[in-house]
Amino acid sequence: MRKLTAAPYLVWMAVFIVVPLIVVAYFAFFDGGHFTLDYVASVSQYSNIFIRSIWLAAIATVICLIIAYPIAMILSDMDTSFQGTMLMIVMLPMWMNFLLRTYAWMTILGNNGILNQIFGFFGLGPFKLLNTQGAVVLGMVYNYLPYMILPIYSVMMKIDKSVLEAAQDLGCSRIHVIFRVVLPLSLPGVMSGITMVFVPAISTFIISRMLGGGGNLLIGDLIEMQFLGNSYNPNLGAAISLVLMVIILLIMTIMNQFDTDDDKVLM
Secondary structure, eight states: OHHHHHHHHHHHHIIIIIHHHHHHHHHHHEETTEEOSHHHHGGGGGHHHHHHHHHHHHHHHHHHHHHHHHHHHHHHHSOHHHHHHHHHHHHGGGGSOHHHHHHHHHHHHSTTSHHHHHHHHTTOOOOOOSSSHHHHHHHHHHHHHHHHHHHHHHHHTTSOHHHHHHHHHTTOOHHHHIIIIIHHHTHHHHHHHHHHHHHHHHHOOHHHHHHHOTTSOOHHHHHHHHHHSSSOOHHHHHHHHHHHHHHHHHHHHHHHHHOOOHHHHTO
């Protein structure tokens, strides 16, 4: 019976995951039916773009964690009657189209945008805010912040409040309770949030194109150029995609080493 119920999921995985991966691997290692490593080897010439993508994604992930952790803590301490409303506010930006959200930041950060108009009111600027790496990081943080908040919040909600009370009864201050009790117990949510933010951030291309301009190319932009740009080269695009998948898998493997089962943590 279990096999029958699992059959649709196995078919879905085969059609939409396994087959595309095989196609990507074929284009990366075969050219006209002949095996070659040239395309994979040529990926090394774009190492600066890989480094930039990893660096900006890491910065955005750290900023998301710094912002999301206290928000998740505040949400978990709220009365249950308010938590639903606050969670809806956190999720509200995600109800809007991703492209429209990014366009809004172009309006805010432009030379004649809202921020520069505010600076101009105080006799400052205009500052170059758009088409910078900072704008790209800002776009990543804004779009992916909920993916950091939600897993941390869900883990914090499972923490037994009596454990925190016991720590305070034993003489722990509020700061010590946070760093010695709450933080270790919430580590699985932190690791999940880091993965959920870092993976899409490192492979994004819309944010970098719209907010970063042509001078802040990321891996996603490079892959898109190989399939849709003037330098049409699906073999090289597939090779870059394959290398990116390997990098992401390595990072996820490292993150899983720090992750633990929720039940084990809460025991």
